Amino acid sequence: MDLRFLGLLLAVLLGLSTGKAASEDSVALQAMKAYLNNTPPNWVGSDPCSDKWDGIICTNSRVTSITLSSMGLSGQLTGDIGTLSELRTLDLSYNKGLTGSLPDAIGNLKKLTNLILVGCGFTGIIPDTIGSLQELVFLSLNSNSFSGPIPPSIGNLTKLYWLDLADNQLTGTIPVSNGSTSGLDMLLHTKHFHFGQNQLSGTIPPEIFSSGMKLIHVLFDNNQLTGSLPSTLGLVQPLEVVRFDRNSLSGPLPQNLNNLTKVQELLLSKNKFTGPLPNLTGLNSLSYLDMSNNSFDALDFPDWITTLQSLTTLMMEQTQIQGSVPSSLFSLANLQTVILRNNALNGTLNIGSTFSSQLQLVDLQTNFIDSYTQNSGGYSNELILVGNPICQQSGVAAASFCTILQSNSSSYSTPPNNCNPMDCSIVNQTSSPNCKCSFPYTGTIVFRAASFSSLGNSTHYTSLVSSMMSAFQSYQLPVDSIALSNPHKDSLGYLKMSLEIFPLEGDSFNRTGVYSIGFVLSNQTYKPPSGFGPFFFMADQYERFSAQVPQEPKKSSSSASTGVIVGATVGGLVLLLLLGLAGIYAFRQKKIAKKATETSNLFGAWDSTKSSGSAPQLKGARWFSFEDLKKCTNNFSESNDIGSGGYGKVYRGTLPTGQLVAIKRATQGSMQGGVEFKNEIELLSRVHHKNLVGLVGFCFEQGEQILVYEFIPNGTVKESLSGKSGIRLDWIRRLRVALGAARGIQYLHELANPPIIHRDIKSNNILLDERLNAKVGDFGLCKLMGTDEKGHVTTQVKGTMGYLDPEYYMTQQLTEKSDVYSFGVFCLELITARRPIERGKYIVREFRTAMDRTKEMYGLRGILDPALVSLAIPLRGIEKFVEMAMSCVAELGSDRPTMGEVVKEIENLMQSAGMNPNAESASTSASYGDDSRGNLRHPYMDDLSFDYSGVFPPSRVEPL
Structure with a gap:
């Protein structure tokens, strides 16, 4: 029997035994709790309303509000949410562990006015039932992984004020009504259309805009829209911010754009517009104009x-x-x-x-x-x-x-308020602007269309801090002070800065304080000063909650009726039965519990002198005993040996569940292994992406350091290019390999928190699964970016010759652009099948010397892999691919694209060449080559990573 079900049933019966009729709302919340992890500790008792559960607000014993932002929740939202018929506000923002799809039952919340799920991990399509929420005023689902089309039924939400679906993976066209279906053109009272950073395609239907609309923000930037910009846009005179940049729009711009006299930010860059520039005389409010990278007359x-x-x-x-x-x-x-x-x-x-x-x-x-x-x-x-x-x-x-x-950033940081900053001795404590050591609530605040560009002007930031502080005080939130730092523009033109919010009393917030502050920011209750434009906030998980005293259980009345006594008696008998079942279940789990206790202490003997610092901070990695791994590898037999490197040996193993794994065992006494061991556990246990090799678990006992990975059957890209693996990679498959690897690196740079720099991107660390999908592996040299205001980490040079960023090598300043450089070298290797340095020749220099843009294939046919050129498949887009790769290996990091831009470039290249960038590479690997290779090889071998600190003087950089 599922322990969660036992707990739920027990709570309901406890309610009966105390004479309470468990309401439908209570049952729904108990069921939700059973499928969620890390719920607030005071979620005990059978009645969330009378027991005052954190984040739950009730009116007349009915749940009317759930606000649980930044609580570290994980799990899935079940259909039980649909039974909370009086619910008006649902805010689960900044809980990245909330995954799965949004249940169709969300459409049953007929009184819901605010649905806010910012910065979670939801996937799947947005259910069409969302169009049933007729009272909805605020809909914010941005910064998730929703896919599929925009539900046309959203057009039924006639009271909608704020619509934010940005930063997802939405596809398809912009829906408009056609008589039988609804569409966005019906949202006449909506003021905010935020659809940036998706994969929307097709043309912009003219019907979407009309003179009766109240829109002030229209953001469709960073999509795949084509066709012209409709002249109906000029009819929406309330508009203040217009972003259609970074699409594939074409044709002339509407001449009536000069009707938009209230527009403050107009961004139309990086499209394919032609014809004359419209005359914008009279746009006296226009602050920010970007028409770059178009082909005007x-x-x-x-x-x-x-x-x-x-x-x-x-x-x-x-x-x-x-x-x-x-x-x-x-x-x-x-x-x-x-x-x-x-x-x-x-x-x-x-x-x-x-x-x-x-x-x-x-x-x-x-x-x-x-x-x-x-x-x-x-x-x-x-x-x-x-x-x-x-x-x-x-x-x-x-x-x-x-x-x-x-520079596209500023070193600004909020200064102290006429006091001397404290030297805070406790880890993660920070001195506030009022010079008190405490644990701030932190995150990144992002402005999508700031009207200023002088990032060094402190006036902007002082006004932002002042207005935010006033807002928090007006809502009587327990905030002492606010600090901003590291303002910078990202590759999408968004203004980002780090935000720290410090508690008023004590050294940390309680849960109520955190989710209340989170709601003010996620619900857009706070309005920034003029010039900052639309914003969103991405909070970090807050784990330093103040201690809260559990509530006393309420005593039952001494004048209980006979019916209540009978109910209590029956409930008590059932309770005894359930307790017996729970005892049996607990007895059967005794060994598992014992093992879990051992696991929680397994790093008690971690030697900080020999093992690279303090013990690893684990986030869900599974622990294996040494005996477990001996069994699944047949005592580490030679028949299961699938590779070796400087770290040690790699063995194929089979877990009791039947899962194939690759077991990386360090050589006894390997000090290099100690560094890599700690790094890979800490990093891989908290990053999860289909283009990253997954960590299954680890072993740290009996002097052993062992990492257990998912088994990747088709080895490395290096092996495929050299012919070792028997896998033949044609042009389409190589493009998909490049795209998969780029997406994995993009995840490390842009979605991991804090960002991660791999430092050793190369063909030997990019693996191919059974469908030839690329997975980035070997995280032993990774580095966390942290919050360095200068945008880099100063560190000893590590990496692999040939792939190593020369700027990093010379300055020892590591940035994400160092990975971009290595990826560019990998792309050149991918199309030539040559090692980066071969017979004294460096691949980057060869390309720079040989490229001639006036010739077919830029005159590179002699450099390309003969196996690639000889195939019947045309190399569509090869020139753009080479240009992208060469931009990655630009000498200055500032001239290189971000990995997000690289991903989009490869996707666009594939689409323009008639390929689907989201298709699987293959049905099986066997269909693409000879798979009879005997012992399957695995990628954690032939480790050519080196620590170059103190080895080569600057004069030895020449080979790069």
């Missing part, structure tokens, strides 16, 4: 731009504008940033003497500017003219404007 610099009095940021990179830049542009009073790279601007640059006092950056690199007039006492902030004729003139090339110093 060539024209002189538009005069109307100099009339936009609110403009702070002008970004028109690669838009074919020409002529000279008028000095009147720089006189706009609020101007902060001008980026006009890669155009045909020419003549003399004159910023003038009346330029904006806020102007911080003028980037005109790669144009045809041949002179620069510097006025006395003139502009002295960052100016970039690299790639212009002026920087080729003798005596000018050394000028500051002929170098690139641009």
Whole structure:
């Protein structure tokens, strides 16, 4: 019998035995509790309302609100939620362990007004029944993994104010009504359309916009939309923020965009727009304009731009504008940033003497500017003219404007409030702005369309802190102070910064304080100051709750009726029976409990001197005894030996469940193994992705250090490229391998918390499962990014020659871009089947030398893998793939894309070549080569990773 079911039944009967009729709401919450882990400790008793369960608010004994943000909940949301017929608010945000699909029964909550599931782990389609929630005002499902189409039934939610489905994996077209079905065009009163960071495709239907709409935010950035931007957009005059950037939209822009007189941010970059630029004269509220990377008709610099009095940021990179830049542009009073790279601007640059006092950056690199007039006492902030004729003139090339110093971040951190910061001795405690040591509630606050670009201006952040503090105080939340740090723009143009919220009393928040603060941020109750635009918050799990005193159980009345006594008697008898069953169950679990106790103490003898620091922090990894692993490997027999490396040997094993595993056993006394052992346990036990090798468990006893992984049957990509594995990889399969590996690395960089840098991306660490899906493995050299304001970790150089980022090698400053470089080398290896350094030749240098963009395949046919070129399958998209790989191996990390951008580039490449990037690689590996290889090999062998600190002087970097 399931112990959770026993607990649920016991709680219900306890309610009967005390004379309470267990309400339908109580039963529903007890059932939900049975399928959730890490519920609040005071969730005891049979009646959540009278027992005042944390996060549960009741009215007249009916549950009306569930707010449990940042509680560390895990498990699944069951259909029992649908029986809470009086529920008005459901907020389960920032519980990444909540997985599975959203139950259809959610549609039964007819009185629900706020449904908020931000930053959880939900998957599957959004149920169409959500359209039944007629009272819904706030719907926020962003930052999950929902897939499938946008439910057209959302169009039935006529009271909806906020609609946020961003940062998911939604596909399909934008739904509009057609007489028989609903659509988003019916949401006339909705003010927020947030659909960015999905995979929406197809054209934008003109019907979606109309003059009767109240929309102020329309965000469809970072999707796969095609076709034109409909002119009906110009009818929605309340609009303040418009983002359609990073799609594949084409054709001319609507000329009626100048009707949007309230627009503050207009971002249309990285599309395929053509035709003339629309005249935006009269958009006096426009602060941020980004038209970059489109193919507009060539024209002189538009005069109307100099009339936009609110403009702070002008970004028109690669838009074919020409002529000279008028000095009147720089006189706009609020101007902060001008980026006009890669155009045909020419003549003399004159910023003038009346330029904006806020102007911080003028980037005109790669144009045809041949002179620069510097006025006395003139502009002295960052100016970039690299790639212009002026920087080729003798005596000018050394000028500051002929170098690139641009940064997309700021070192700002909230300063102390006239006090000296405390030196906090307890781990994870931080000194607050009021100089008190405490455990803050932390996370990242993200602004999707900030109207300013001068990240170094502290005024923005002080106003943000002040307004947020005022909001918390107005809602009487126990907040002492707030700190912001590390403001920076990410690759999507979002402004991100770290947020710390400090408790008012004691050194930590209680649960009520945490979920109350979480709700103010997830429900958008807090409104940021003007200029920050729409935001969302991604909280870290808070594990330092203040101690709470359990409530006293309520005493029953002494004047109980006869019926209550009879009920209590019957309930007591059933209770005794259940207790007996529970005792039998507990007896049968005795050995398991004993083993669990041993596991909880298994690192009590961890030697911090010999084993690389303190004991690993485990997050769910399974412990195996040494005897367990001896049995499943036949005493580590040679017949099960599938590889070896510097760490030790790898054995194939079979668990009692029948699961095949790869068992990586360290050589006795291996100090290098101690470092890798701790790293891999800590990291792999908390990261889970289909493109990462999964950790099954570990063993640490009898002087052994053993890691147990899922078994990956088709070995490494290196083996397939060399012909060892018998697997033949054609062009399509190689693209899918690259995409799978990129997605795995993207997960480490962007979704792991804190972010993880792999440090050893190479073909020997990328594995192929039974369907030839790529999985990134071997995490022994990984490094956590943490919260370094400079965006890097200074550390000893480790990695594999040939894949090693030269910038990291020279500076010892490790960033995510170091992995990007290694991935770029891997991509070149993938299409050449050559090792990165072969016969003294470095693959990156060979490509740079041989590439000729005027020729077919860029003239690289002689370098490509002959097995690839000789196949009948055309190499569609090979040029774009090479360009992507070469951008990854740019010498400067700042010039390399992020892994998120790499993933999207490969997906777009595959789609344009008629391939489905989400299809499985193969039905089975056997269909792609000779699988009769005898002993299956496994990837944790031939370990060529080295620690280069102190080994090679800088002069030895030349081979790279």
